[in-house]
Amino acid sequence: MSFASLGLSEPILRAVAQSGYSTPTPIQSKAIPVILAGRDVMAAAQTGTGKTAGFVLPLLQRLAGGAEVQANQVRVLVLMPTRELAIQVGESVAGYGRYLPLKSAVVYGGVKINPQMMKLRGGIDILVATPGRLLDLFSQNAVKFSRLETLVLDEADKMLDLGFNDEIQKILALLPKKRQNLLFSATFSDDIRQLTGTLLKNPVLLEVSPRNSAAGSVKQLVYEVDKNKKPSLLSHLVRNKDWQQVLVFCRTKKGTEQLVSKLKGDKISAAAIHGDKSQAERSRVLTDFKANKIRVLVATDIAARGIDITELPQVVNFDLPKVPEDYIHRIGRTGRAGSQGEAISLVNADEVKLLYAIESLLGRVLIREVVTGFIPHHQVPLSRQLKLGPKKPKKPKKSWR
Numbered sequence: 001m002s003f004a005s006l007g008l009s010e011p012i013l014r015a016v017a018q019s020g021y022s023t024p025t026p027i028q029s030k031a032i033p034v035i036l037a038g039r040d041v042m043a044a045a046q047t048g049t050g051k052t053a054g055f056v057l058p059l060l061q062r063l064a065g066g067a068e069v070q071a072n073q074v075r076v077l078v079l080m081p082t083r084e085l086a087i088q089v090g091e092s093v094a095g096y097g098r099y100l101p102l103k104s105a106v107v108y109g110g111v112k113i114n115p116q117m118m119k120l121r122g123g124i125d126i127l128v129a130t131p132g133r134l135l136d137l138f139s140q141n142a143v144k145f146s147r148l149e150t151l152v153l154d155e156a157d158k159m160l161d162l163g164f165n166d167e168i169q170k171i172l173a174l175l176p177k178k179r180q181n182l183l184f185s186a187t188f189s190d191d192i193r194q195l196t197g198t199l200l201k202n203p204v205l206l207e208v209s210p211r212n213s214a215a216g217s218v219k220q221l222v223y224e225v226d227k228n229k230k231p232s233l234l235s236h237l238v239r240n241k242d243w244q245q246v247l248v249f250c251r252t253k254k255g256t257e258q259l260v261s262k263l264k265g266d267k268i269s270a271a272a273i274h275g276d277k278s279q280a281e282r283s284r285v286l287t288d289f290k291a292n293k294i295r296v297l298v299a300t301d302i303a304a305r306g307i308d309i310t311e312l313p314q315v316v317n318f319d320l321p322k323v324p325e326d327y328i329h330r331i332g333r334t335g336r337a338g339s340q341g342e343a344i345s346l347v348n349a350d351e352v353k354l355l356y357a358i359e360s361l362l363g364r365v366l367i368r369e370v371v372t373g374f375i376p377h378h379q380v381p382l383s384r385q386l387k388l389g390p391k392k393p394k395k396p397k398k399s400w401r
């Protein structure tokens with residue numbers, strides 16, 4: 001099964017390919033044709049199943065085929081329970097829709113409302129919102145729903161757990177009766193069933209188990225850290241996580257050598273491969289690494305590309321690549337059949353632009369963590385929402401103030 005066979009158009013297929021996905025996940029194969037056909041959907045799907053692309057891709061396609069959005073109108077509304085989830089979905093929308101002339105935005109509470117009102121003026125094709133802020137925006141006439149085509153309630157169980165039922169009911173009352181509805185929830189409690197009963201019309205029911213890690217999936221994480229602490233953080237991780245075989249990427253030859261000295265100083269067996277090493281040296285190092293005689297292999301992108309190292313449990317980006325596509329090559333080294341691979345990037349504040357470029361290529365934000373004892377003094381800010389589409393928003397005919 002390929003994405004193309006699901007009926008998706010070329011600009012979407014191109015963006016999907018850039019995210020590094022070759023085959024649709026089960027929820028995607030099931031949901032995409034049904035959503036493209038305009039049906040209501042009730043899906044039991046957890047995070048990790050690929051459900052976001054499962055609804056974003058077909059909705060982008062439907063939007064691209066329809067009429068242009070009008071001032072302050074929204075064509076697809078995605079309700080999310082938290083700001084973090086809203087941002088993540090917003091990044092996915094921006095990434096998958098990057099070759100389409102559509103506008104997307106994310107709105108959530110806890111920040112100034114005015115910039116959000118400005119953004120909504122020209123109308124938005126896909127708006128990702130948390131319920132409270134959306135109602136505030138509506139009460140200030142910043143957003144209209146009379147042309148709404150599709151409503152998505154994502155993480156519906158979480159939404160009810162957080163006490164958003166009243167807000168959801170208020171929002172539902174504002175929407176046109178004729179519309180497509182999609183509901184995603186990890187669990188189906190009585191409360192959810194009650195909600196689906198009033199919300200969905202003749203829905204298609206979809207159920208999938210969480211994505212199978214035996215397929216060789218890669219867990220991706222970012223550790224925020226100050227630049228000067230990166231070498232000691234790496235030693236700490238190798239020891240504490242008991243990594244036995246880890247491939248570490250460095251940008252420069254000098255960097256690989258310095259890191260190997262540091263690791264050896266910390267009594268961790270390590271070796272470097274880069275362009276200045278002879279072929280014989282490289283082969284020897286590689287054989288030792290494969291035989292588990294060397295725990296850490298530190299490589300430059302070019303050196304690693306020329307050699308057959310695949311199916312590693314652990315890859316570390318000691319520094320981020322200058323070219324975002326190299327990130328995909330690097331993490332492609334991990335993901336062993338039967339177990340989940342892990343790709344960890346050590347990122348300092350100076351690398352923030354490189355990180356955004358990678359996240360934009362992936363179409364999503366990477367999960368951030370910090371390690372006790374290595375909490376950075378210089379934070380790595382979250383990427384600002386990516387803007388979609390080449391078109392400039394049209395000026396509204398009249399001001400709503």
Ligand code: AMP
Nearest residue numbers: 021023024025047048049050051052053
């Ligand atoms: P989600 O369940 O939407 O939160 O997605 C879980 C993860 O799966 C995200 O990291 C996606 O980038 C990734 N993903 C989504 N679709 C695919 C696919 N077809 N192949 C590989 N990874 C995917």
